[in-house]
Amino acid sequence: MGVEFESSKWEPTLSLYGFIIMCCFSSIALFPRFFNKSLSLSPFADQSLFPTSHRYFLFLYSLASAMEGVWSVFGDFEFVYSGTSKEQILFSLILGFGSSLLLAPLLAFLFDSIGGHNKACLVFCILHLFVGIWKRIVPQSHPCVWFLTLSSSLATGIFSFAFEAWIVLENENQGYRLRALTNTFWLMTFIESASLIGSQVLVNWLLASDVDTGIASSSTATIFIAIIGIFCVTKGWKQTPHSAPVKDRRWMSYINIFSDKRILLLGFAHACLQFSIAIFWILWAPTLVADGREVHLGLIYPCLMGSRMLGSTVCPWLFGGSSSLRIEDCLVYAFTVMGLALSIVAYDYQEIGVLVSLFCLFHAGVGLIIPSLARLRTIEAITRT
Known part of the structure; x- marks a missing residue:
C-alpha cells in the first residue's frame, strides 16, 4: 500500500498586491495636498521642479x-x-x-x-x-x-x-x-x-x-x-x-574623493547596501523553500519590487515637505530597520508569510536609501565645488 504525500503550496494573496499598489498611489497622490501651500500643488507642474x-x-x-x-x-x-x-x-x-x-x-x-x-x-x-x-x-x-x-x-x-x-x-x-x-x-x-x-x-x-x-x-x-x-x-x-x-x-x-571623509563614508555605505542586496538575492529563494512547501517565487518578486517602489515614494515626504528629519537620520533609521529585519530571518526560521513580510520591509528600506544616498552625494559634490 503506497503512502501519498499531499503537497502544500504557498502563494501571496491578491490583497497584498492591492495593498502595495494602493499605498504607492496614496503616497504619490496625497503628497501635494500635504506639501507646503506656498509651492505648486504638483512638482510636475513646475518646469523648474521637474x-x-x-x-x-x-x-x-x-x-x-x-x-x-x-x-x-x-x-x-x-x-x-x-x-x-x-x-x-x-x-x-x-x-x-x-x-x-x-x-x-x-x-x-x-x-x-x-x-x-x-x-x-x-x-x-x-x-x-x-x-x-x-x-x-x-x-x-x-x-x-x-x-x-x-x-x-x-x-x-x-x-x-x-x-x-x-x-x-x-x-x-x-x-x-x-x-x-x-x-x-x-x-x-x-x-x-x-x-x-x-x-x-x-x-x-x-x-x-x-x-x-x-x-x-x-x-x-x-x-x-x-x-x-x-x-x-x-x-x-x-x-x-x-x-x-x-x-x-x-x-x-x-x-574630491580621497580628501573628503564624507565622500568615502558615502561610498562605503553604498557598497554595504549593494553587498547586502547581493547576499539577499542569493539566499532568499533557499530560505523560502526551506520547509519543503512549494513556493511560486515569480509571484513574490513583484511584492518585493512593489515594496521598493513604496519605499521610494516616502522620499518626497521626508525631503520635500515639512519633516524635520535630516537625511543622515533617515538613513540611520532605515539601515537599522533593514538590519533588524534580516536578523530575525537569520536568528530562526519563520513562517513563509512572516519571511515575505520581512523581505518586503527590507526592500522598502532599499527604496528609501538609494535615492537618499544619491541626494547626499549630490549635496556633498555641490559643497565641494
Missing part, C-alpha cells in the same frame, strides 16, 4: 532598467538548460562579477575624464545589443560563453554609475534646483522597480509556450530595446561639454 529633460531621461532610464531586468530573470537558468558544466558556469560568473568589481570604478573615472557620461550610457546600450545578438547567433554551450558574462557584468557596472552621473551633470549645467534632482532620484528608483516587474512579466510570458523560443524572443526584445536606447542617447539629448581641461577634471576628481 524639467522636460528629466522626463526624457526617465524614459531612457526605464529602457535601461528593462534591459537589465530581462537578463536578471534568467540568472544561471540558461547555462543549466544548455548543459553547461558547473565548473564553466562558476568560472564565467566569477570572471564576470570580478571584472565588473574591478573595472566599473575605472570606467567611471575614464568617462568622467573624457567628458561624457552620455557616452557611458551609449556603451551600456551597445553592450546589451551585443549580448542580445550573441545569444541569437551563438549557442549557450559555446566555449567562449564567459565573454558573454563579462559583457553583461560590465553593462551592469556602467548602469550603476553612468545614469546618475549624467543627470547630476545635466542638472548642474542647466541650472535647475536641487529639488528637481531629488524628484528625479526617487522616480529613478520607482521606475527601475516597475521596469523590473515589467521585464519579469514579459520574459515569463515569452517562456510560457516553449523555453527555446522564449529565450530567443527575450534576446530579440533586448536587441529592440537596445536599439531604441542607442537612438535616444545619440539623437535625443546632447550633453553639455565640460569647461575644464581633462587633466584638471581628473585631478579634481581625485582630490
Whole structure:
C-alpha cells in the first residue's frame, strides 16, 4: 500500500498586491495636498521642479532598467538548460562579477575624464545589443560563453554609475534646483522597480509556450530595446561639454574623493547596501523553500519590487515637505530597520508569510536609501565645488 504525500503550496494573496499598489498611489497622490501651500500643488507642474529633460531621461532610464531586468530573470537558468558544466558556469560568473568589481570604478573615472557620461550610457546600450545578438547567433554551450558574462557584468557596472552621473551633470549645467534632482532620484528608483516587474512579466510570458523560443524572443526584445536606447542617447539629448581641461577634471576628481571623509563614508555605505542586496538575492529563494512547501517565487518578486517602489515614494515626504528629519537620520533609521529585519530571518526560521513580510520591509528600506544616498552625494559634490 503506497503512502501519498499531499503537497502544500504557498502563494501571496491578491490583497497584498492591492495593498502595495494602493499605498504607492496614496503616497504619490496625497503628497501635494500635504506639501507646503506656498509651492505648486504638483512638482510636475513646475518646469523648474521637474524639467522636460528629466522626463526624457526617465524614459531612457526605464529602457535601461528593462534591459537589465530581462537578463536578471534568467540568472544561471540558461547555462543549466544548455548543459553547461558547473565548473564553466562558476568560472564565467566569477570572471564576470570580478571584472565588473574591478573595472566599473575605472570606467567611471575614464568617462568622467573624457567628458561624457552620455557616452557611458551609449556603451551600456551597445553592450546589451551585443549580448542580445550573441545569444541569437551563438549557442549557450559555446566555449567562449564567459565573454558573454563579462559583457553583461560590465553593462551592469556602467548602469550603476553612468545614469546618475549624467543627470547630476545635466542638472548642474542647466541650472535647475536641487529639488528637481531629488524628484528625479526617487522616480529613478520607482521606475527601475516597475521596469523590473515589467521585464519579469514579459520574459515569463515569452517562456510560457516553449523555453527555446522564449529565450530567443527575450534576446530579440533586448536587441529592440537596445536599439531604441542607442537612438535616444545619440539623437535625443546632447550633453553639455565640460569647461575644464581633462587633466584638471581628473585631478579634481581625485582630490574630491580621497580628501573628503564624507565622500568615502558615502561610498562605503553604498557598497554595504549593494553587498547586502547581493547576499539577499542569493539566499532568499533557499530560505523560502526551506520547509519543503512549494513556493511560486515569480509571484513574490513583484511584492518585493512593489515594496521598493513604496519605499521610494516616502522620499518626497521626508525631503520635500515639512519633516524635520535630516537625511543622515533617515538613513540611520532605515539601515537599522533593514538590519533588524534580516536578523530575525537569520536568528530562526519563520513562517513563509512572516519571511515575505520581512523581505518586503527590507526592500522598502532599499527604496528609501538609494535615492537618499544619491541626494547626499549630490549635496556633498555641490559643497565641494
